[in-house]
Amino acid sequence: MRDHPRKPSETGAEAAPAVWTGRATNKAxxxxxxxxxxxxxxxxxxxxxxxxxxxxxxxxxxxxxxxxxxxxxxxxxxAFVNVAVRVDGDALEVRCGHMGLPRRRILLTHVVGAEFVPRITPRHWGGWGYRWRPEQGTAVVVRRGEGLVLKLGDGRTFTVTVDDAEEGVRFIRERLHLPAADAPAGT
Incomplete structure (x- = not known):
């Protein structure tokens, strides 16, 4: 994953980036x-x-x-050889493959939580691709490894395998004003 450049503000302090992007590829x-x-x-x-x-x-x-x-x-x-994830101030957008299809856009107003998962495997979801399981929710799985899980307001979850998922979760939590995963609940 590439480093995400931060633009310095006029006062000299570093400002948070307005967009986070992540990718994952499965060469197999x-x-x-x-x-x-x-x-x-x-x-x-x-x-x-x-x-x-x-x-x-x-x-x-x-x-x-x-x-x-x-x-x-x-x-x-x-269609599922790679995935691109983009999070801005309004939504998380997932695009699959070289044509960007299928595509999923989730408004951040519908997200109530975000978690980093260090190990997601296609076996947990029944294979590669765009998956749905009643007990787990929806997922885009292009390879095994780290990913992020969004908890939606309607009780469903959305999982995506992506490099640098921990930074993506941190970015989403900042936008939602949620506490960090390792912070006590009262802070």
Whole structure:
């Protein structure tokens, strides 16, 4: 994670940044994307150069199956190969993949708490990607490791794996005027 530059104020004291950004990347998903591309290429190869004598139906099913499975693997993994999180004074915004889709925006007025979690794994959520579990809430999991959990006013939670999550939680708590996690409740 890059350091977030702080702009000095006119009095010489350092001012807090107005925006916090974080990212997380999963390089292992590129292997799955390559497998999807290979499966799609196999389907195209079958369609172009096949001389199946057993009929058109088996050929058509093989081509459609390979291309469909390959495209699902390719786009499904590329959508969650990275995540970008941006927190400003109004909201937390999460964008997935290179196109920024799916995207989730949570207004800070809907957030009642923020926690740093040092270890989040895809196994806790049932895999990589955009996940929902009734007992846990919603999550964007692109890799195992640290992340942040937002507690929303309606009782739900939103979890995202992101580098430098502890700094992100601190930034959100400052915006919400919540005490630090290690501070006593009365301060």
């Amino acid at each position: 998903q590129w292997v799955l994307a390559a497998a999807g591309a290979a499966c799609t290429a196999l389907g195209i190869e079958l369609a172009v150069s096949s001389n199946w004598t057993s009929g058109i139906a088996p050929l058509l099913m093989s081509v459609i199956g390979c291309v469909a499975a390959g495209l699902l693997m390719l786009f499904g993994t590329l």
